[in-house]
Structure formats: C-alpha cells, structure tokens
Amino acid sequence: MGEFELIARYFTRPVPAPAPGPAGRVVLGVGDDCALLAPAPGMQLAISSDMLVEGRHFFADVAPERLGHKALAVNLSDLAACGARPLAFTLALALPEADEDWLAGFARGLFALADAHGCALVGGDTTQGPRNLSITVLGEVPAGQALLRSGARPGDDVYVSGTLGDAALALAALQGRLPAHWRLPPTVLAAARARLEQPTPRVALGLALRGVASSAIDVSDGLLGDLGHILQASGVGACIDCSVTTLLIAAYAELSSASGLFDSEFDPATDGEFLRRCTLAGGDDYELLFTTAPARRAAVAAAALSSATPVTRIGRIEAQPGLRLVDGKGRPVPARYASFDHFAASSAGAASNPQEAPGK
C-alpha cells in the first residue's frame, strides 16, 4: 500500500455540502495543498498543536483505536480549555510501516471522537519514521470570549471537572510502580486504564463556561503544575484543599469498598501519599481546571448540569503569590510535587514517570 492509497483509504472522507453552523466552515478538506476554512463573522479561531511520541506518550502495544481517540482528545481538551467549539484538525503521522490493521483501528478511534464533536480532518501528512502523531486542531470562539489562563482574581473559587489521578494510577500499575502490597482488582485497573488511554475532552463544559469562568486550563501535566500556569499568568496565588482533591480519584472509592485493600494495611504516610501524588501531580487527566468569582456559583452549577460534567470546588485564589496546600482542617500540607517537565532529567516527574502526558 502506497502513501496516497493509505491516505485515500483511511484518512479521506467526503466533505459535507456547505451547511449552516460549524460543519459548513470546511470549504475544502483533504487532497489539495491546503485545506480551506470559511470563518464565521465575529468568530475568532482557536488553534492548538500536540505531538505524541511512541514510548514517551504511549506504549508501543496500546490498542490503535484508543490511540486514535487519545491523539485527538488531548487536542480537543485544549480547545475546551479556551471555550472554543471544534471545527477541524490536521494529522501528521510518522509510522514505521503501513500496517493495515493498525491504521484501520487508529482511524476508527480517531473518527469516532472527531464525529462526536463535528470536527473534520482537513489535511496532514504521512511519512515513514519512528511512530509520532502530531495533530493541530482548530476551533472557533466568539471574539473576546475565549477562556484564558490570565483572568484569575483574588477571591475566585478554584474548580476542577471530573476525577483526577486515575490515569496516573493506571500508568503506575502498568509500569509496576504501585506500592508493593497493592493488588488492583481487574475492574479497577480497567477503569483507570480507560481514563489513561481514552480521556474525555471536556468540550461541552468549556463551551458552557464562556462568560462564567475567569480563567481556565486543561490538566495534562498534573493539577498543581497546571494551576501554577494560571497563577503565573494571572499574577496571583492559591490555596488548595488536599482533603478534597485526594478524594477525586475514582479508584479510591472502588478500592475502599470492593477490595478491602485499604481496610487492614492502609498507611496514610505511604499509601495516602501515593494517592495524593496521583491526584495532585499525576497528569494525563484532561479535566478542566478553572476559576470563577464566588458570585457565579449558581452559574457554575448550571454549566456543570447543562454539560453533564461534574465539577468540584477545590480551593480559592489569593492575592499573595504562591501555592498553598491545606488539609481538611486548614493545616498546611507540604507541597513537594513536581509536574512533568519534558526535558528536566532531575524533575521528580521525569525521574518517577517515564511516560509523559501530552498536552502542554
């Protein structure tokens, strides 16, 4: 199978006839030197790129369908964090060989998610090389309404969507880095692994938070690291309640009730610390972290409801720079969690976690 046949067979689909709404923005898709988009009046284009490298962001033997999903999901998550509606994406793909089963599975996972969001593949590139997936996604947002990292203000509530840490738990299990006495039940591992391999981009929540959130980012490198980006961009600090964030790991409830794992042997100093590290600095969550003025709590609840996405209030923005962690009684918790840095060999993340999260 040649390159052009590969593109024709797996990555070319008819462009729908011009239609009202976002689907009608694609004037020309795959097959010419460029794709063409017709922006709508009053809309700005939101653009983001993420690259996934085999052995770094995914295992060589991951199910190709899941990888197709994830490669697009991490990009859609960036649109969600800006409150942008997905329009189109390009895919540049380096593959060691043209494996038809792999390509069919990859394309299935990719297009299932793309179709669910009305996001059209409009172009890209295929080449031979070490496996590498590079996607650029384009979305639209009304001028001036994009959610940015820089809008957090002292007194704002800090929220996170969904659950945190399950992807990191799955990765630790797959890499044999769980605490020695832990035995994850298969159902727990499967659920956590699905979070790692098929994250849910919070696009609907991002759209619902336009005009509500004062700042937003998606959690890809770990909650604290990504919160740090908001604090830096906004020139503020924050206080986060660890007793809330630690409970956001879905596996915790499963484990406590189903396996008895934590009944006899649970050691807060080691087991508790491991869970906390997963939720605070695990990464690969693709949840939205956002801030809102306290007066907007009803609007946040409405956004969560309309987008069918749970959100949890985990802390507050403060004027004093820096990040303070507290327990349920307001007592300081030492903050020693490094988020993943792709080139810092000495960072805690790089040392303990040879698979990084795409997304920043």
Place this chain on the structure above:
Amino acid sequence: MGEFELIARYFTRPVPAPAPGPAGRVVLGVGDDCALLAPAPGMQLAISSDMLVEGRHFFADVAPERLGHKALAVNLSDLAACGARPLAFTLALALPEADEDWLAGFARGLFALADAHGCALVGGDTTQGPRNLSITVLGEVPAGQALLRSGARPGDDVYVSGTLGDAALALAALQGRLPAHWRLPPTVLAAARARLEQPTPRVALGLALRGVASSAIDVSDGLLGDLGHILQASGVGACIDCSVTTLLIAAYAELSSASGLFDSEFDPATDGEFLRRCTLAGGDDYELLFTTAPARRAAVAAAALSSATPVTRIGRIEAQPGLRLVDGKGRPVPARYASFDHFAASSAGAASNPQEAPGK
C-alpha cells in the same frame, strides 16, 4: 534547561499590538492552551501541515539554521501553491535532548524566514523523542480565489517557476550516487546544496497568480508526480517538453561552462538521463507548477515580473488523460520516472533515494 524555559527562551516572542493587515490577525500567540486568530471579513483560511523526520527528510548533521528555514519553507510552499498569504504557524518539535546551540540555530533559521513572510509562531509543543519537526501553517486567501489542483483545462499552458533538479543533484552527491566520472566543483555543490537545504517558497508568485492560474501545486515529490496530481484532480492529460525541463537544472549551465565535465565524457544515454531524472522526478524543489489559459500569457509574465520569480512554459494540458513526454522535436520520450512514495518500498524513488522530500 526545562521544557518551559526552552519554549520561553527560543520560541516565545512578543505578539505585536493589533495592526492593520495580516499581522493584526494574531490576537493571542504562544503561552495559553490555544492561540487566537481574528480572521478578516471575506477571507478564507488556508491550512497545511508537514512533518520532517530525521534520517528521512534531513541528515542528522544538517546545519540547524538551515533546518529551521526548511521546516517552515516546505509549509509556506503549500500556502504559495494555493495563492494564500501566510499568517501564522504552530511548531511541534520532538528532540532527543535540549541542545542549546542546536536550538539557537534552529530558531534563528526559522524566525528569519517567518519574519520575511510576516508569519507568526503562535503555538506548538515540545517533547523528547526521535527528532521530528511538525509544522502547521495558516494563511488567508479571498473567498473563492484559492488556487486548486482541479482547475486545469485542455489547451492550458503548463508552467514551472525557478529551477528544478538541483536539490536532487545535491542529495545524490551527498549520498555518493553521482555517475562515477562526475566531479562536482565545490561552488556547484554548494549552490545545489543550498537549494536542497534552504528552498525558497514561492509565496509572492502564488499571490500574483490569483485570478491568473487555472490550477497550481508545489513541486515537492518531483515534477511528474506532482503534475500527476493536477491531471488526476482536473481529469485531464498533459504533454511536457523534456528538452525544456532538462535545461531547468541550474547546475547544468555551471557544469558545462566551468568544469569541462561534459566536454569530453558526456554520454546522453547515462549522464543526460541522470540530469533528466533530477529535473523530472528529483523532488524537494518547492517550485510552483501551474496552468493557465493561453490567453493569459501576458498576465503570467506580469506575475513573474511583479514577484521577481522566473517562470518557464514547459508543456500543455490535453483532453486525453495521461502524461506524454516529448523531446524538442516532439518525439515521444519514454516516461519511466516514479515520484517518491513514502510507503512503497518497490517504487523507483524509494529504492534509489533514501531521503524523501517533505511536502505532500
């Protein structure tokens, strides 16, 4: 040096204050989850992505400044082929390590070309991995005026810009694949190598051909292969005069006059065939191949003049499908040139040329 410091040091530059014209389209650049562009009324967005893989599209020891230039140039060439004006690009970069000298050189070459075209770096991704450069470029073109592959009509003239084959000659020299008795003078090799490593995207010509060309494509995989895409998309055939195209290799004039190489030993059956292969199927040229109605010859000349880009008429579009090559006297020349196919191990290109051209 960490990832975020790397981005800050080499790839973050201030976004200019909103200005009239294309520079004012960038509302938000590097540093948030997405970049934001404000499209101009009546304009369509042209989008293209190309990925360059070390050992496949470039040598590991290529000068990083030249590589920075080329990674963007091959993408700008796609915009040129559509008649689109460059606005912005994203860069996803996988590197084995954060080598500061390499990064400084790469960024210098990249931004020199970007600045020459008013094209802003607005986002991207950096990660550790086998060296891979993936760029997505965005341009704008008035609605309905994009140059497409599908507009060639029987009777149209076929033109190509600049010179062809010098990049392929340089690659053959660097890989020791020149005919045995050839000795390229250093000045000839240096000029050809500059064409391989620092191609010139024909952006100004592409803009000047709006409303003039009936179809266009950029020559990245080789003249005949890329002409084939126009013929297929337009449902037509073509006749190309090899006596003209073979002379388009700039090195030929240099070699004939300067070195005496061809005076005594030139064998049309082997040496001539080698040159012809470079010009017809060499690839990596990044010239524009386009068609126009014969009535527009004066307009083509004006476009060439206003863009300071030489163009040469090399053939004609015909109603009968297929590609016919003729010599200067109109006699058929057998067409046995395969263009590069990235996954076809048996193609002539893949067999003889282990470095492929990015761009399709």
